[in-house]
Amino acid sequence: KSIPVICIDGPTASGKGTLAAKLAAELGYHFLDSGVLYRLSAHAASQAGLSLDDGAAVAGVTRKLSVSFKNDTILLDGQDLSAAIRSESAGMAASKVSAHPEVREALLELQHSFRRLPGLVADGRDMGSTIFPDAELKVFLTASAEHRAERRHKQMVAKGISTTLESIEQDLLARDARDQSRKASPLHPADDALLLDNSFLSIKKSVQQVLVWWQDKR
Ligand code: C5P
Numbered sequence: 001k002s003i004p005v006i007c008i009d010g011p012t013a014s015g016k017g018t019l020a021a022k023l024a025a026e027l028g029y030h031f032l033d034s035g036v037l038y039r040l041s042a043h044a045a046s047q048a049g050l051s052l053d054d055g056a057a058v059a060g061v062t063r064k065l066s067v068s069f070k071n072d073t074i075l076l077d078g079q080d081l082s083a084a085i086r087s088e089s090a091g092m093a094a095s096k097v098s099a100h101p102e103v104r105e106a107l108l109e110l111q112h113s114f115r116r117l118p119g120l121v122a123d124g125r126d127m128g129s130t131i132f133p134d135a136e137l138k139v140f141l142t143a144s145a146e147h148r149a150e151r152r153h154k155q156m157v158a159k160g161i162s163t164t165l166e167s168i169e170q171d172l173l174a175r176d177a178r179d180q181s182r183k184a185s186p187l188h189p190a191d192d193a194l195l196l197d198n199s200f201l202s203i204k205k206s207v208q209q210v211l212v213w214w215q216d217k218r
Contacts, residue, residue, distance in 0.1 A: 002134060004029075004119035006214060007127035010141035011187060012091065012175045013148040015198055015206070019141060020123035022207050027121070027214075032114040034124030034131070035094060037107050039085040040065055040076055042093035052093060055100030062097075062106040088171055095175050098125075101184040125179055128190035136217050139210055140189035143199040148172055 006029070008020040017033055024031035041062040042052060050057045068075045074082045084090065097103050104126075111131050114120055122131065128138030143151075149169035156163050179187040189195060194213060198206045 003115050003117055005115060005127075005132045005135040005137075006119070006121045006210070007132055007135045007138045007190075007193075008121065008123040008141055008210075009125055009127050009129070009138070009187070009189070009193070011125075011148070011179070012172050013152045014141045014143050015148075015151065015203065016123045016141045018203055019198075019206050019210065020121045022203065023210055024121040026207065026211065027119060029119040029121050030114055030116055032111060032120060032122040032124075032127075034107075034111055034122060034127060035091075036074060036085065037065075037067070037110060038094035038098040038103075039090045040067060040074070040081065041103055041107065042097045043081060043085055043090065044076065045097060046093065052096045055097075055102045058097050058100060059102035059106040062103050065110070067110070088168075092171070092175060095178050099178065099182040099184065104130075104184050125187045126185040128193050129188065130185045133190070137210075137214055138190045138193040139213070140193040140195050141206070142195065142197050145169055145173060145176075147199045 006023060008016045010016045020033070021031055041058060044061045044065055045052060045058040048061050050061065052058060066077050072082065073080055074085065108131070114122065115132070128135055146169070149165055149172055152168050152172065153163065153165045176187070196206060196209060
């Protein structure tokens with residue numbers, strides 16, 4: 001039997017990262033936050049002075065990424081980038097590089113390498129549709145743009161970053177539009193994904209729902 005994978009895909013700020021991390025902790029599984037890889041790719045490309053529009057060049061540095069994860073710390077070539085890659089601008093840069101098929105290809109093997117026993121919870125945009133098509137459970141997590149913007153706004157205020165709800169909602173919608181309209185692995189639910197709208201669900205309830213689905217599959 002193949003190594004179990006649960007895929008949690010969805011748009012920006014849908015809460016998929018939080019949900020996936022909690023599921024992984026609950027099940028004792030490994031955890032892949034694939035967005036981090038695209039963020040690191042964009043970071044490395046900028047550091048190398050590359051244009052983010054140059055797919056072949058960005059793919060070149062992406063293939064050579066030397067990433068390591070230690071608990072919540074993300075190291076690139078030994079440098080701690082955990083905070084830097086969480087910014088909205090890093091997210092937007094990631095969205096740009098992720099539209100290049102060569103860059104997506106460059107990250108394929110690295111993503112597959114996270115699939116280890118006893119199992120994996122992977123979150124992103126195309127975990128179920130492209131990276132782990134044989135996953136036993138695929139969840140597509142959504143929430144209204146208003147709810148997503150509100151949550152992101154709260155997080156940023158808590159971090160002491162000054163911004164408005166309107167500008168956050170605009171950024172979210174711009175990123176959704178780019179992620180949905182690109183040719184390479186656009187953001188869309190896999191045919192066999194289960195949809196979960198968490199606009200009015202607590203994190204706890206969302207985790208419970210996915211665990212019920214997981215038990216049904218096993
Ligand atoms: O999830 P996160 O906000 O960290 O992702 C940043 C960007 O990386 C997304 O807007 C998307 O363009 C890209 N991404 C992707 N495929 C994934 C994960 C992220 O294209 N599996």
